[in-house]
Each structure stands twice: as structure tokens, then as C-alpha cells.
Amino acid sequence: MSDTSTAAYTAEAARLDAADELAKHREKFALDDTVYLDGNSLGALPAHVPARMADVITRQWGELRIRSWDESGWWTAPERIGDRIAPLVGAADGQIVVGDSTSVNVFKAVVAATRLAGGDRDEILVDATTFPTDGYIAASAARMTGHRIVPLDPAEMPGAVTGRTALALVNHVDYRTGRLQDLPGVTAALHAAGALAVWDLCHSAGALPVGLDAHGVDLAVGCTYKYLNGGPGAPAYLYVAERHQARFDSPLPGWNSHADPFGMTPDYRAAEGAPRGRVGTPDILSMLSLEAALDVWDGVRIEDVRAKSLALTDFFLECVRAYAPEGRVTSVTPEAHAERGSQVALRCAEAPAVMAELIRRGVVGDLRRPDVLRFGFTPLYVGFADAERAARVLGEVLRDIPAG
Structure with a gap:
């Protein structure tokens, strides 16, 4: 992946985040600089709850x-x-x-x-x-x-x-x-x-x-x-x-x-x-x-959440196709919107090692043994820059971990 292509995806993520009506809700959660894509297992802490x-x-x-x-x-x-x-x-x-x-x-x-x-x-x-x-x-x-x-x-x-x-x-x-x-x-x-x-x-x-x-x-x-x-x-x-x-x-x-x-x-x-x-x-x-x-x-329409969820998962899949070495991961999540929830599951032969390294590098998804990398997109606090960074780091990890 060239620096020019990476710049194009990061710029597109910034544009999508700037236009996102739900982006303001991110500040309601206690988050750090980790890309947290495991909200389909455990949602993030709303900041006011403590x-x-x-x-x-x-x-x-x-x-x-x-x-x-x-x-x-x-x-x-x-x-x-x-x-x-x-x-x-x-x-x-x-x-x-x-x-x-x-x-x-x-x-x-x-x-x-x-x-x-x-x-x-x-x-x-x-x-x-x-x-x-x-x-x-x-x-x-x-x-x-x-x-x-x-x-x-x-x-x-x-x-x-x-x-x-x-x-x-x-x-x-x-x-x-x-x-x-x-x-x-x-x-x-x-x-x-x-x-x-x-x-x-x-x-x-x-x-x-x-x-x-x-x-x-x-x-x-x-x-x-x-x-x-x-x-x-x-x-x-x-x-x-x-x-x-x-x-x-x-x-x-x-x-x-x-x-x-x-x-x-x-x-x-x-x-x-x-x-x-x-x-x-x-x-x-x-x-x-x-x-x-x-x-x-409060004040959130579930229809807007669904629209952002589909846009996020579409963008993530596009970035994965661009960043991941050919043949290393395959999506098992349906492409059709009518058949897709709010997660992306990628089949990867080296899934356990890959997920462990992703987490070490600040991208948190989860593993479903033996070979599924699972990424959950929670639209109230996950943005398009998160999706781009996760896909980019995934590509880097796949290049660092030998196939087979």
C-alpha cells in the first residue's frame, strides 16, 4: 500500500467523520486512544455512570x-x-x-x-x-x-x-x-x-x-x-x-x-x-x-445508528481489501446490507496470533476459534478514522506474521 493510497483513505475517513451526526456522542464514553472494536462483546463505559x-x-x-x-x-x-x-x-x-x-x-x-x-x-x-x-x-x-x-x-x-x-x-x-x-x-x-x-x-x-x-x-x-x-x-x-x-x-x-x-x-x-x-x-x-x-x-434514533453501522462496515471492508495482503483474510460477513449486522468477521489462518498482535498495537477486536477475527462496530463511539486505522494496522500485522 503506497503512502498516497493511505493518505486517500485517511482523508476519506476524516471527511466521513466530519459529516457524521452521531460523532458527538463519542464524548459520552470513557475512551482512550485504543481502537475499540469489541463492543459486540462488552460495550464501553458511559462516562457518567461512575x-x-x-x-x-x-x-x-x-x-x-x-x-x-x-x-x-x-x-x-x-x-x-x-x-x-x-x-x-x-x-x-x-x-x-x-x-x-x-x-x-x-x-x-x-x-x-x-x-x-x-x-x-x-x-x-x-x-x-x-x-x-x-x-x-x-x-x-x-x-x-x-x-x-x-x-x-x-x-x-x-x-x-x-x-x-x-x-x-x-x-x-x-x-x-x-x-x-x-x-x-x-x-x-x-x-x-x-x-x-x-x-x-x-x-x-x-x-x-x-x-x-x-x-x-x-x-x-x-x-x-x-x-x-x-x-x-x-x-x-x-x-x-x-x-x-x-x-x-x-x-x-x-x-x-x-x-x-x-x-x-x-x-x-x-x-x-x-x-x-x-x-x-x-x-x-x-x-x-x-x-x-x-x-x-436519549435523542438517538436507532435508524440513524443503523445507517452509520452499515457505512462503517462498508468502509472497513473497503479498507481491508486495500490494506491486507492478497489471500490472507476472507470476509465471512455478508456484503448485502439486508443480511449484515454490525460486525465484520474475517477468516484468517493465523487468527490467534494476528488478534493478539492487533491488541498489542492498540486495535481491540476478538477471536472466535479456530480462525475468525471479529470486529464489532458500535456507532455511538466508533468513527471512520477508527475503521481505517484498524484495517491499516491489520494489514501491517499480516505482513509481519508469516502465512501458514
Whole structure:
């Protein structure tokens, strides 16, 4: 790569950054000069969160103590924060409850969906490329409920749904390749056959429009520590469409989801609405850290985030083609915008060594063994200069590390 070509790409990056309406949001995050392209694993820290949490710990917990369940709004946090997330995934208020891990919420959603489906429907379609835990949970749920698992590529699901299908569990974006699955099409095909759609939004919420209500999704789950920047281990969330809430039968009924939680009665009677998705006492510190982090979304349109995400990933792929030695990396992320999430995955035979060296040189992505370099683009704080620098450093590393 000549100095002239490099100058052209750096100049183009500067032009794109100057025209970027979302660039002003970068200052809301605690960042250094590292190019951070792993926000699809752990989002960056919003700069105001430490001060907010200092108040939660010193005043709400330290001074008010038990009174904070009422006076600081701890008790209503799971649904209040759910309503903050709702616009980012295209849901009306009152359908999302925050709490527990993604795995726990997948279990709730899958078992509850089998109960909603009922009848002779005894098969669960599962995304064959799913994040492993989703597959583990679905298999366990199937053993418990007498269902059988049918692993399929999501593209094959519309043609595979039968009268025996209870539900399909699908990742909206493939965690390894960044492929965006057809949520509207798969959901419609399931509904046409009387089955339910359960979507995992971990790699799409906060990166692109989801449209849960518009597309009639039945249940959905997602984490909050990736594009939503909630912090390591931040609580996940469960979406139950309003039309299903009265019949939503959680496999994990707890005192927190009881209609009269402080009655402490031996019999269980489910609460109305989204609180049915609760189980036990919420993790308040992580919950309120997430609530503070969501402030960075104030005034941000998810459609604008999606537009920048596509522009960033397009530009990064263009720069990789220009900077990387021929034949050393191959993109496994779809080129078509309709099929792409907000990450780029590159296959590279020397991926472990390459990623380690990239990180040492200040470009942080991640590795999916054995041979995938994964770069996540979080449009609120990643710019076009970051994309150009990452591709340029990747080219340098590939030239320094021998092939094969």
C-alpha cells in the first residue's frame, strides 16, 4: 500500500467523520486512544455512570438502605428500565422486564412458548448456528417438556415449519459471522403454521431496528452489556408480547413475580403484565448501572445508528481489501446490507496470533476459534478514522506474521 493510497483513505475517513451526526456522542464514553472494536462483546463505559453509581452505593444503599426499595424506585426498576429499552427494539411499553441472565431468560421463553403452543406440537426448531448456550438451554427444555429439537439454518425454517412445530428459537444476528437473519420472514412463516417465534437479540439490540411489535414477535430475549453498554454481567431482558401475557406461564415462578409478593402465601398466583417474567430479588446495583448507561440513547434514533453501522462496515471492508495482503483474510460477513449486522468477521489462518498482535498495537477486536477475527462496530463511539486505522494496522500485522 503506497503512502498516497493511505493518505486517500485517511482523508476519506476524516471527511466521513466530519459529516457524521452521531460523532458527538463519542464524548459520552470513557475512551482512550485504543481502537475499540469489541463492543459486540462488552460495550464501553458511559462516562457518567461512575458518579451515578456512587450515589446509588453511598446514598441509596448507604443512607436510605431498605427505604430505597420505595423511595429510590428499586422495586419498579425491572419494568421501568424495560420501558427504556423498548424503543430500541421496537416495542411498546409494558412488554419488557429486565432481570436475570440471558440464559435464564432463554429458558423462561422457550418453556413458556411450548406451553403457549400446546396441543400436539412437539418440536422446537433451533438455529443450527446459534450461540452455544441457546442450544444447550433449548435441548434441556426439550428434555423437560417432551419436545424434540430440530436444528436448522434459519433460512430453511420457513419451509420446514409443520403442524408439529411449537416454536423456533433464532439468533437475530449470527454471533460468529455477523449474518442478519430474516426476522419478519421467519416470524411470518411460523405464525402461518400456528407456531411461535422466540428471538435472541443479543447481537442486534442497540445496533439496528428490530421491530418486535411491527413484526408480531411472540417472545424475545437479549443481553444489555454489548451495544447497550450496561456493563459486564449487566442483567438481560425478556419481551413478552402483550397478547400473550395473560397466558404466559413461567417455568421459574418466584416471589418477585407473584401477584402479592409480600403476602408470602404458599400458593402461586402470577402478577399481571410484564412482571410475570420476574423470578427473585433483582440485582439492583447492576440494574441501576444499566439504567444510567441507557442515558446515552436519549435523542438517538436507532435508524440513524443503523445507517452509520452499515457505512462503517462498508468502509472497513473497503479498507481491508486495500490494506491486507492478497489471500490472507476472507470476509465471512455478508456484503448485502439486508443480511449484515454490525460486525465484520474475517477468516484468517493465523487468527490467534494476528488478534493478539492487533491488541498489542492498540486495535481491540476478538477471536472466535479456530480462525475468525471479529470486529464489532458500535456507532455511538466508533468513527471512520477508527475503521481505517484498524484495517491499516491489520494489514501491517499480516505482513509481519508469516502465512501458514
